[in-house]
Amino acid sequence: QSVLTQPPSASGTPGQRVTISCSGVTSNVGRNAVNWYQQLPRTAPTLVIYDNYKRPSGVPDRFSGSKSGTAASLTISGLQSEDEADYYCAAWDDSLNGHYVFGTGTKVTVL
């Protein structure tokens, strides 16, 4: 089962911009929508970006997403202390009769 590659950690001071990368292959990121999930400590994940760049209702506009080819990214502009969490990218993968794959996860620390 393929996995999407993310940096293990990222950090910034309040107000800074942080970008998390997500690398895949043609069968997943290259051909399908990328979604991003935020997991605060000891809670279930929540969706923060879907369909590459769309924000669910209630997600602050400091969260944005983009995709180019087999790479995607999540940017948090104007980092806030409550953004300290784990972030996972994810996408459908067309190989092996189809399955969903998650990224390795990135821990964002607000310094």
Add this chain to the structure above:
Amino acid sequence: QVQLVQSGPEVRKPGASVDVSCKASGYSFATYGISWVRQAPGQGLEWVAWISGYNGDTKYSPTFQGRVTLTTDTHTNTVFMGLRSLRSNDTAVYYCVRDGGSWFDSWGQGTVVTV
């Protein structure tokens, strides 16, 4: 509002089976699928399987093929995940999630399965 309420924690011995339920409410059950995602202690997220709320079609992760079965009860809008031949590395929190079309927009509270 959308709610996914899962059954309580389970403890099993290696080789045993476990069933976890997920009751959906607050939306048209047939319009969405339900996936299961697990998270081992201190680890990342891993997709397990998906079932259609419309017709019961299923897809299973290659990692779990043959060990996991999903079923639905459309009368109670409940999805059941059965996992057999449990191993110690199946110890995890298992989440049911509403599948909005390749993204998961609502998550259950999680069920801890300890092997």
